[in-house]
Amino acid sequence: MTEAAASAPAGAPAESPNVLEARDVRRSFGGINAVQGATMSVRRGSITALIGPNGAGKTTFFNLITGFYKLDSGSVYFDGQAIGGLPSYKIARLGMVRTFQITKALSRMPVIDNMLLAAPDQPGESLFGAVFRPLATREREREITEQAHELLASFNLDKKANDYAGTLSGGQRKLLELARALMAQPRFLLLDEPMAGINPTLGARLLEHMQRLRREEGVTFLFVEHDMDVVMSHSDHVVVMAEGRVISEGTPDEVRADRKVVDAYLGGELDDVSEGGE
Amino acid sequence: MEEVAERRGARPLAFLGDSQRRARILTFAAFALILLVLIVFEGLHDVLQTSINGLSLGAIYALGAVGLTLVYGILKLVNFAQGDMLAFGGYIAYLANVTWGLPFAVAAILAMVFVALIGVVYERGLLGPMRERGAGILQLLLISIGVAFILRAIITFIWSTNFKQLDVNRTGTKEILGLSIGDTQLMVIVVGVSVLVAVGLLLRYTLLGKRMRALSDNLDLAETSGINTRQVILITWIFAGALAGLAGVMAGAITDLKPEYGFALLLPIFAAVVLGGIGDAFGALFGGLLLGVVIELSTLVIDPKWKVTIGFAVLILVLIIRPQGLLGKARTV
Amino acid sequence: MDTLVLGISTSGFNLSFWVGVGVIAGIYAIVALGLQLNVGFTGMDNFGMAGFMAVGAYTMAILTVDHDISFWLSLPLSMLVTMGFGLLVGLPSLRLRSDYFAIATIASAELIRLVAQNAQGLTGGNQGIFCSDDFSRCYDDAWVKVSDTINGWFVDLGMSDPPSALPLLVVAWIIAILLTVALVRIQSTPWGRVLRAVREDEDAARALGKNTVGYKLQSLVIASAIAALAGWLLALNLATIHPTDYEPIVTFFGYSVLVLGGLANYWGVPLGAIFFWVLVEGTRTLEIFESESQQVALRLFVAGAVLILVMVFRPQGAFGKREEMMLGD
Ligand SMILES: Nc1ncnc2c1ncn2[C@@H]1O[C@H](COP(=O)(O)OP(=O)(O)OP(=O)(O)O)[C@@H](O)[C@H]1O
Numbered sequence: 001m002t003e004a005a006a007s008a009p010a011g012a013p014a015e016s017p018n019v020l021e022a023r024d025v026r027r028s029f030g031g032i033n034a035v036q037g038a039t040m041s042v043r044r045g046s047i048t049a050l051i052g053p054n055g056a057g058k059t060t061f062f063n064l065i066t067g068f069y070k071l072d073s074g075s076v077y078f079d080g081q082a083i084g085g086l087p088s089y090k091i092a093r094l095g096m097v098r099t100f101q102i103t104k105a106l107s108r109m110p111v112i113d114n115m116l117l118a119a120p121d122q123p124g125e126s127l128f129g130a131v132f133r134p135l136a137t138r139e140r141e142r143e144i145t146e147q148a149h150e151l152l153a154s155f156n157l158d159k160k161a162n163d164y165a166g167t168l169s170g171g172q173r174k175l176l177e178l179a180r181a182l183m184a185q186p187r188f189l190l191l192d193e194p195m196a197g198i199n200p201t202l203g204a205r206l207l208e209h210m211q212r213l214r215r216e217e218g219v220t221f222l223f224v225e226h227d228m229d230v231v232m233s234h235s236d237h238v239v240v241m242a243e244g245r246v247i248s249e250g251t252p253d254e255v256r257a258d259r260k261v262v263d264a265y266l267g268g269e270l271d272d273v274s275e276g277g278e
Numbered sequence: 279m280e281e282v283a284e285r286r287g288a289r290p291l292a293f294l295g296d297s298q299r300r301a302r303i304l305t306f307a308a309f310a311l312i313l314l315v316l317i318v319f320e321g322l323h324d325v326l327q328t329s330i331n332g333l334s335l336g337a338i339y340a341l342g343a344v345g346l347t348l349v350y351g352i353l354k355l356v357n358f359a360q361g362d363m364l365a366f367g368g369y370i371a372y373l374a375n376v377t378w379g380l381p382f383a384v385a386a387i388l389a390m391v392f393v394a395l396i397g398v399v400y401e402r403g404l405l406g407p408m409r410e411r412g413a414g415i416l417q418l419l420l421i422s423i424g425v426a427f428i429l430r431a432i433i434t435f436i437w438s439t440n441f442k443q444l445d446v447n448r449t450g451t452k453e454i455l456g457l458s459i460g461d462t463q464l465m466v467i468v469v470g471v472s473v474l475v476a477v478g479l480l481l482r483y484t485l486l487g488k489r490m491r492a493l494s495d496n497l498d499l500a501e502t503s504g505i506n507t508r509q510v511i512l513i514t515w516i517f518a519g520a521l522a523g524l525a526g527v528m529a530g531a532i533t534d535l536k537p538e539y540g541f542a543l544l545l546p547i548f549a550a551v552v553l554g555g556i557g558d559a560f561g562a563l564f565g566g567l568l569l570g571v572v573i574e575l576s577t578l579v580i581d582p583k584w585k586v587t588i589g590f591a592v593l594i595l596v597l598i599i600r601p602q603g604l605l606g607k608a609r610t611v
Numbered sequence: 612m613d614t615l616v617l618g619i620s621t622s623g624f625n626l627s628f629w630v631g632v633g634v635i636a637g638i639y640a641i642v643a644l645g646l647q648l649n650v651g652f653t654g655m656d657n658f659g660m661a662g663f664m665a666v667g668a669y670t671m672a673i674l675t676v677d678h679d680i681s682f683w684l685s686l687p688l689s690m691l692v693t694m695g696f697g698l699l700v701g702l703p704s705l706r707l708r709s710d711y712f713a714i715a716t717i718a719s720a721e722l723i724r725l726v727a728q729n730a731q732g733l734t735g736g737n738q739g740i741f742c743s744d745d746f747s748r749c750y751d752d753a754w755v756k757v758s759d760t761i762n763g764w765f766v767d768l769g770m771s772d773p774p775s776a777l778p779l780l781v782v783a784w785i786i787a788i789l790l791t792v793a794l795v796r797i798q799s800t801p802w803g804r805v806l807r808a809v810r811e812d813e814d815a816a817r818a819l820g821k822n823t824v825g826y827k828l829q830s831l832v833i834a835s836a837i838a839a840l841a842g843w844l845l846a847l848n849l850a851t852i853h854p855t856d857y858e859p860i861v862t863f864f865g866y867s868v869l870v871l872g873g874l875a876n877y878w879g880v881p882l883g884a885i886f887f888w889v890l891v892e893g894t895r896t897l898e899i900f901e902s903e904s905q906q907v908a909l910r911l912f913v914a915g916a917v918l919i920l921v922m923v924f925r926p927q928g929a930f931g932k933r934e935e936m937m938l939g940d
């Protein structure tokens with residue numbers, strides 16, 4: 001909301017170690033309190049997992065902090081800047097890029113166009129630039145095309161570059177969405193169940209990518225994942241949501257030992273919590 | 279993720295309940311206020327007299343709107359052919375009532391049956407198969423426009439572009455409480471409102487109505503839970519067709535028939551539907567009546583030539599301010 | 612509706628008649644190019660083209676007749692006004708879901724038309740605007756001069772009696788072709804790519820930092836500028852501007868042309884326009900029916916049949932790619 005955008009980030013100085021701070025974020029739909037007071041932070045350079053049973057409010061929380069839903073109340077800071085109330089496209093331009101749980105491949109566009117679309121700073125994306133700056137446009141187009149092909153190759157999608165994205169398999173779409181998000185050169189990447197529906201080999205590849213990007217480019221990750229093995233082995237911080245609240249957070253080991261977390265999963269074995277499919 | 283049309287800002291008047299209830303209460307409050315102001319400045323008699331004209335117009339809108347909204351609720355199709363289906367009903371009644379000389383009531387029933395039949399053919403012959411093939415919103419929308427054209431073409435071909443009149447007594451009036459009410463007007467109001475209330479009760483309290491609601495909440499879910507969706511959809515079309523046919527006859531009773539008169543009613547019917555919250559039958563009923571009355575009342579303060587414009591202005595205004603409708607239950611838009 | 616076509620007898624091959632058909636086809640090609648930008652490339656089901664055409668035509672005529680502005684200056688001015696209307700209609704309605712947007716735009720167009728019909732003082736109301744006996748309300752003098760000049764050239768080229776609508780045919784099609792070229796080129800830029808992304812999935816585009824509302828507004832405003840072009844040409848063709856010339860059916864015929872040519876394909880549009888109007892008017896020349904009513908019926912029937920048959924059997928249209936229609940949703 002607007003008051004969040006206006007007021008100074010009291011406890012979130014620019015030099016904060018946290019790339020994301022969300023405080024008491026709330027949102028309800030009709031009678032359903034999808035997110036009822038979620039407070040969490042994500043450390044810069046970390047790979048943080050967001051877990052919780054189905055319907056816990058993870059996706060809604062993503063939508064709230066990335067500007068896709070309006071906050072009922074609460075505040076969100078990205079790198080110390082209040083972003084609650086900002087439109088989603090502006091948040092994305094700040095470097096906070098998200099993917100969707102239900103993949104959003106741009107079906108009737110070639111794979112390569114999906115990629116090029118995401119690249120920032122293309123002067124030809126404005127009508128003025130497209131008409132009056134053809135040279136700059138072409139130059140930038142060359143750069144990003146090269147970049148796009150490299151990225152596609154690393155996801156084994158380069159042979160599909162000129163196919164319509166709608167012809168890709170479910171797993172390939174998931175990869176394309178990730179590759180596309182990377183094209184946007186994010187500092188902070190939010191992935192909603194990136195591993196769901198892709199085969200283990202590609203999943204492993206994706207995880208490698210995350211580790212490498214964090215290492216080499218300092219990208220921070222927040223990802224929702226139901227596979228506990230992946231969460232435990234690949235994240236350095238885990239946040240647990242249930243019924244719209246953050247009920248626990250800490251290192252994977254701490255969270256695993258937390259009684260509340262086990263209860264939230266209806267006493268079930270953490271390891272058995274697997275994605276039931278969309 | 280569906281698109282969520284949300285309003286920014288704080289929520290005043292929270293004490294009135296959730297936003298939908300608030301909208302409904304505010305709408306009626308605003309309407310009551312307008313009525314009051316008009317009564318003070320124009321006099322009770324004029325306001326009541328005009329409201330009666332409005333009710334007959336509104337009953338016609340409501341008859342058309344309920345069918346449109348039922349179909350939309352289940353199929354998510356904005357049926358652009360609704361207006362011309364309505365006109366077809368009027369002309370069938372003309373055929374029976376004037377050409378064959380049958381009583382008006384019989385003609386009205388024939389019209390309802392015939393247009394219901396059009397609905398069945400439209401669904402089974404065209405829309406159903408297209409949905410099975412996975413046709414998109416635009417595709418179905420354009421098909422409905424095509425059907426509208428074909429229906430109007432048939433009307434024009436058979437009955438020409440000349441005006442036609444049903445055999446009803448348009449001059450007889452009754453005096454009730456000092457108000458003069460045209461006989462046909464009274465008939466339109468009585469028939470329209472009683473049919474609509476009957477339909478409303480049927481939808482609310484019968485198994486069929488429950489199933490229709492189940493379908494409009496979630497078609498796939500209804501299907502997997504064992505409801506014969508094909509049958510329910512067909513019955514919905516029969517309702518929509520019969521009500522459109524009746525609306526056409528009623529409209530034909532108070533105005534002349536010409537091939538475009540159905541299409542001309544389509545946008546006010548859209549307005550009634552949107553006012554009531556698209557997909558909501560009761561909303562459409564009230565939306566239609568309210569719109570009819572508001573349009574007629576406007577003639578008390580502005581030149582009557584603008585009254586059709588009022589309908590569109592209301593439609594656009596509601597779309598801007600509250601696309602999920604003022605009267606019905608909440609839906610995301 | 613009847614006013615849309617020259618009331619010329621149609622026995623045998625009649626050059627004037629077919630030139631008239633060609634003018635109409637050119638005008639509808641332009642209308643459908645605007646629709647193609649919105650519907651085919653941005654995914655906005657704009658049903659308000661007729662309203663924007665009316666704004667373009669009326670503003671042009673009102674400026675020329677009532678405000679002593681030259682015809683040539685009135686063109687850019689009226690185009691700007693029309694674009695303003697595009698903005699006005701778009702701003703509140705763009706956030707609506709597609710079927711609501713369709714209703715909102717058709718209602719806006721009807722509102723515009725009804726205002727034109729009732730604002731007697733401004734628009735001439737039900738009389739419309741035309742060259743009256745005392746020549747006081749002629750908006751097309753400047754054009755008639757140009758038209759005569761062009762027909763003079765045709766005479767010089769050896770044509771004995773060129774049809775009076777021939778210059779308009781030439782101009783309408785030059786505009787249609789230039790517009791097609793321009794739109795094809797702009798579509799191939801990164802700007803056009805963002806439009807397509809908006810059509811495919813607005814959320815995805817926003818997640819990648821695109822101001823989708825801004826792009827939709829641009830698309831709609833450009834389409835309204837295109838509608839102004841079509842509105843002028845229609846006004847010049849009919850030599851009168853009348854509310855009934857801008858009924859929703861004009862937009863619907865635009866859609867018929869659009870789907871015939873195929874979605875997401877600009878070059879299909881002019882071809883679709885020719886095909887559609889030859890079909891609609893060609894059936895008239897067959898003289899199957901005598902009465903005017905039956906002729907009207909036939910035209911409605913053909914237009915309706917085109918929409919239904921194309922949507923059922925070839926939803927991608929004559930020249931569209933199959934994937935464009937089938938991969939979506
Ligand atoms: N747009 C919406 N309208 C109404 N209810 C919603 C909406 N979005 C989410 N909800 C509700 O909010 C609750 C939280 O849903 P959410 O999708 O955020 O859960 P989640 O943790 O992502 O679950 P999952 O693991 O299944 O993806 C659910 O009860 C859901 O039905």
Ligand SMILES: [Mg+2]
Pocket residue numbers: 058059060101192
């Ligand atoms: Mg989720």
